[in-house]
Ligand SMILES: Nc1nc2c(ncn2[C@@H]2O[C@H](COP(=O)(O)OP(=O)(O)OP(=O)(O)O)[C@@H](O)[C@H]2O)c(=O)[nH]1
């Protein structure tokens with residue numbers, strides 16, 4: 001049987017665990033999330049886990065539900081191959097986005113306790129530097145280290161040019177062109193996989209995330225499917241998040257491709273980090289609140305005209321900024337609403353619609 005340390009347990013988690021009396025509970029790591037049921041890896045092997053009644057209740061009042069990668073407190077039911085989840089250990093990192101379709105600002109966790117995030121984009125029509133900027137904002141906000149993988153290098157003649165472009169928009173972030181089909185770049189990818197290290201994959205549907213899992217695992221762990229001929233888009237083959245233990249050591253979280261990444265900024269400073277170059281040049285603008293559109297004495301415009309900053313990057317800088325500001329306003333609004341409710345309702349607020357139903361339709 002595999003050891004808990006292979007799943008990422010270490011002295012730091014041990015320390016966290018022993019802070020409270022948990023003698024009747026066992027630590028387990030969530031490896032898959034099926035809505036109401038979870039797969040949980042424990043020292044006794046993998047079991048089904050469901051939330052305790054108390055946890056379900058606190059979730060309804062807004063506490064975050066467990067995500068793939070979370071370490072949980074599990075009460076194992078002897079001989080039943082299942083257990084009850086009583087709590088979540090504090091997350092070291094959490095990758096979040098804004099929940100699709102939500103009216104208020106709502107965080108949706110993609111994975112927890114991830115060390116490295118592979119931002120995958122394929123070198124066909126999927127390739128889009130502006131989208132990569134969005135993914136980078138998410139990565140830096142989550143506290144994980146991003147690595148850019150340019151997949152399907154076999155379909156492209158100028159992989160080096162594209163890799164250089166990525167290095168320009170993401171200074172200091174490693175960029176690797178790979179091809180699972182032609183077994184190219186595998187060593188670079190394996191270099192990130194060490195015992196106990198958790199790597200997650202993210203990117204559009206069809207960019208080849210599940211193919212990467214299979215390529216590294218050397219088996220067909222995950223189902224993959226051809227992309228649509230007419231527009232090169234994927235078919236949303238992967239439908240739930242799952243964590244795999246790889247033969248090289250290390251863990252990999254496969255996720256469903258996103259239709260669009262709506263940013264959820266929890267003030268992690270991701271946006272400032274991604275556009276640090278523009279922010280720095282902007283220091284030289286005459287007006288402190290310069291929007292870098294056509295103001296007099298705008299240092300950013302000068303840099304754009306000199307070809308030092310791509311105009312499209314500047315547009316994305318503004319677009320993502322507006323989005324995050326709008327979202328913060330939404331958040332403030334829903335917070336005010338909550339406060340009003342708190343004053344008027346003594347009983348805990350129960351939501352009418354089923355919490356779990358809404359979770360199942362999330363992607
Ligand atoms: N030419 C080429 N095709 C690849 C490569 N890697 C993956 N593909 C193909 O791309 C298609 C989509 O791959 P998947 O691995 O299913 O993509 P995904 O990112 O997991 O997609 P979702 O699960 O929908 O998010 C499949 O037909 C793969 O065979 C590659 O290196 N080269």
Ligand SMILES: [Mg+2]
Nearest residue numbers: 209210237238
């Ligand atoms: Mg997939």
Ligand SMILES: [Zn+2]
Nearest residue numbers: 285290292298
């Ligand atoms: Zn300016």
